[in-house]
Amino acid sequence: MDWRYIALCCWLASLTSNALADTQYNGTAAFEQRYFLQDPLYPQQPRDSASVFFAPELYTSFNDGQDSVLFRGFYRFDQRDSERSHGDVRELIWSHVGENWEIKAGIGKVFWGQTESLHLVDIINQTDSIEAIDGEDKLGQPMVALSFFKDWGNFTLFALPYFRERTFTGEDGRLRGPIPVSGEDALFESKDKNSNRDWAARWQKSIGDWELGLSYFDGTSRDPDFVTTVNEQGEVKVSPYYAQIRQVGLDVLTIIDAWIIKFEAIQRTSLAQDYWAMVGGFEYTSVGILDTVYDIGWLMEYQYDDRQELATSVAQNDLMVGARWVLNDVDGSEMLVGVVQDLDYSAVRSAFIEASSRINDHWKWRLDAWFFSSDETQEPSYLLRRDDYVQFSLEYYF
Amino acid sequence: MHKQAKRNRAKKGVLLALSFLVATCNIGLVHAQSAEEKGLAIAKERKQRDIGWSDSEADTSMILRSPSSGETERKMRVKSLEVKTDGDKGLTIFDQPLDVKGTAFLNFSHAIEPDDQWMYLPKLKRVKRIQSKNKSGPFMGSEFAFEDMSSFEIEKFSFKYLRDEPCNNLQCFVVEQVPTDENSGYSKTIVWLDKDEYRPFKVEFYDRKGSLLKVLTMHDYQLFLDKYWRPMRLSMVNKQNGKSTDLITHSLQFNTGLTDNDFDKDSLMRAR
Numbered sequence: 001m002d003w004r005y006i007a008l009c010c011w012l013a014s015l016t017s018n019a020l021a022d023t024q025y026n027g028t029a030a031f032e033q034r035y036f037l038q039d040p041l042y043p044q045q046p047r048d049s050a051s052v053f054f055a056p057e058l059y060t061s062f063n064d065g066q067d068s069v070l071f072r073g074f075y076r077f078d079q080r081d082s083e084r085s086h087g088d089v090r091e092l093i094w095s096h097v098g099e100n101w102e103i104k105a106g107i108g109k110v111f112w113g114q115t116e117s118l119h120l121v122d123i124i125n126q127t128d129s130i131e132a133i134d135g136e137d138k139l140g141q142p143m144v145a146l147s148f149f150k151d152w153g154n155f156t157l158f159a160l161p162y163f164r165e166r167t168f169t170g171e172d173g174r175l176r177g178p179i180p181v182s183g184e185d186a187l188f189e190s191k192d193k194n195s196n197r198d199w200a201a202r203w204q205k206s207i208g209d210w211e212l213g214l215s216y217f218d219g220t221s222r223d224p225d226f227v228t229t230v231n232e233q234g235e236v237k238v239s240p241y242y243a244q245i246r247q248v249g250l251d252v253l254t255i256i257d258a259w260i261i262k263f264e265a266i267q268r269t270s271l272a273q274d275y276w277a278m279v280g281g282f283e284y285t286s287v288g289i290l291d292t293v294y295d296i297g298w299l300m301e302y303q304y305d306d307r308q309e310l311a312t313s314v315a316q317n318d319l320m321v322g323a324r325w326v327l328n329d330v331d332g333s334e335m336l337v338g339v340v341q342d343l344d345y346s347a348v349r350s351a352f353i354e355a356s357s358r359i360n361d362h363w364k365w366r367l368d369a370w371f372f373s374s375d376e377t378q379e380p381s382y383l384l385r386r387d388d389y390v391q392f393s394l395e396y397y398f
Numbered sequence: 399m400h401k402q403a404k405r406n407r408a409k410k411g412v413l414l415a416l417s418f419l420v421a422t423c424n425i426g427l428v429h430a431q432s433a434e435e436k437g438l439a440i441a442k443e444r445k446q447r448d449i450g451w452s453d454s455e456a457d458t459s460m461i462l463r464s465p466s467s468g469e470t471e472r473k474m475r476v477k478s479l480e481v482k483t484d485g486d487k488g489l490t491i492f493d494q495p496l497d498v499k500g501t502a503f504l505n506f507s508h509a510i511e512p513d514d515q516w517m518y519l520p521k522l523k524r525v526k527r528i529q530s531k532n533k534s535g536p537f538m539g540s541e542f543a544f545e546d547m548s549s550f551e552i553e554k555f556s557f558k559y560l561r562d563e564p565c566n567n568l569q570c571f572v573v574e575q576v577p578t579d580e581n582s583g584y585s586k587t588i589v590w591l592d593k594d595e596y597r598p599f600k601v602e603f604y605d606r607k608g609s610l611l612k613v614l615t616m617h618d619y620q621l622f623l624d625k626y627w628r629p630m631r632l633s634m635v636n637k638q639n640g641k642s643t644d645l646i647t648h649s650l651q652f653n654t655g656l657t658d659n660d661f662d663k664d665s666l667m668r669a670r
Contacts, residue, residue, distance in 0.1 A: 100659065102668075114527075147664065328536040330470050
């Protein structure tokens with residue numbers, strides 16, 4: 001963390017304290033218990049682990065609602081893995097809204113894209129990968145973003161002055177390879193390391209039943225490559241390597257009758273390689289099935305990566321099939337089950353279950369489970385073959 | 399929301415007479431008004447009285463009651479913008495239950511085409527386009543379906559005047575409305591409107607098989623801008639499962655200065 005990062009935090013914090021006129025304080029706290037179904041592959045790893053997290057949120061607006069500051073913090077304590085005990089400023093961002101434009105400065109979070117099984121186009125925020133295997137948790141990204149809302153679409157320019165490194169499982173955690181990744185020994189292509197000035201632009205527009213998005217990114221890749229080194233004592237070390245890339249992204253959604261068609265594609269250029277990748281599919285929802293108020297949504301998405309065997313991504317030629325069951329009850333109960341099948345290797349697949357329901361206004365339970373099957377030593381998923389787990393969470397909202 | 403307009407009697411009389419005259423001339427015959435024509439005329443007058451409200455902001459609660467699990471409260475704020483040439487725009491921001499606080503729902507309703515709908519999920523910072531054809535599904539686990547929350551548009555129904563009947567100590571028209579959209583969850587609805595102000599006081603909803611499913615009643619009508627009647631409480635009772643939902647408006651303001659910019663997809667992310 002360098003001084004600019006700290007200065008930014010101080011500036012925003014002072015801005016917030018000056019204007020506590022209309023302040024909202026909210027947040028989430030949760031207890032989570034994970035249980036792994038098989039014995040671990042590596043000796044330090046546990047069979048179970050408990051953890052708690054706290055995520056407060058402060059929001060204030062002033063200047064007749066034209067200006068606002070949002071803070072979202074996060075801290076997790078993990079019983080087993082000291083790497084997973086970590087904190088982050090998810091957001092600390094000032095925003096000023098004009099008639100047809102908006103400027104934001106601070107630490108922010110941005111989401112781009114349309115598909116469900118994979119988020120190819122979404123690139124601004126680094127993945128907080130130690131949080132969850134689905135990659136949906138993100139680290140706060142320092143940024144200045146200028147948006148224009150026009151008839152021809154919404155256009156945003158991003159200046160990203162500081163790069164966030166990915167989080168990795170420690171020695172005492174599951175869901176990792178034989179050698180834990182040494183996040184602190186990260187290597188960079190840029191001589192400015194994590195102070196390389198990245199930038200990005202995005203255009204998005206709704207046209208009737210279509211949602212179209214085009215994006216461009218130039219800077220430090222959020223997806224690391226891994227470099228293995230052996231020191232004089234014969235100790236093997238795996239370090240993340242962050243290359244400089246340029247990426248063009250396209251995301252499309254359209255509604256055709258009861259079908260929602262979703263598609264994302266990227267073209268990425270770096271010194272080492274050029275490649276493209278895509279994910280596309282549909283969601284079809286049957287409402288009021290069997291004379292009940294239940295809905296079932298069917299999802300299917302195909303994932304392709306041009307790098308084939310080289311792909312560090314598991315999504316090189318895979319098919320995701322899933323079903324989302326929504327009970328439409330007072331407690332907002334729902335369940336999503338899915339399987340991601342590798343089309344190159346029939347024995348390589350993963351499956352997941354996500355279920356949740358409210359207990360009352362403040363409490364909610366959640367169940368997440370992942371199952372991995374892989375006998376293909378070349379596939380990244382081979383590393384997780386013994387890491388099937390079930391996690392139960394009890395969440396408190398305030 | 400159900401929209402009623404108060405208007406000067408003479409003007410109304412002239413308008414009604416004119417519309418009858420036009421209808422009569424069009425078919426080139428002088429005959430008694432059919433039940434369908436009368437139903438449509440009533441609906442048009444109801445819509446006509448509601449033109450010009452511009453925009454509004456409401457603070458609301460939904461009270462969900464179930465014989466098995468008791469009472470649950472939802473809180474939300476609703477911003478609405480009148481669109482004269484099409485259906486209206488609506489932005490709903492959820493405040494309670496707390497796990498969905500900050501979730502926002504944007505709806506561009508259309509007369510004939512399916513509505514355009516987006517949902518904003520604050521934790522993911524994701525704006526998701528959603529399928530609006532599923533209009534028969536429950537809104538937030540309540541007894542209100544998505545289609546019950548949509549704006550009243552003439553093109554959404556075919557109408558038939560049934561009879562006059564007293565209701566709420568007033569004289570009412572009873573009109574049958576058959577949804578034109580095959581994705582509607584209803585085979586028909588029957589609406590009771592008072593003859594003076596064309597305010598709906600009761601609606602019966604019939605399921606696809608033709609059985610009575612729900613009864614909606616409107617209470618505590620208040621007059622806004624000297625012209626627009628709004629019920630401060632809507633009570634929906636499901637006759638098949640015994641559950642009910644009250645939709646209560648705690649406060650309602652008109653002419654709050656909302657514009658199209660407040661109903662943009664990106665405005666969802668700023669909704670608080």
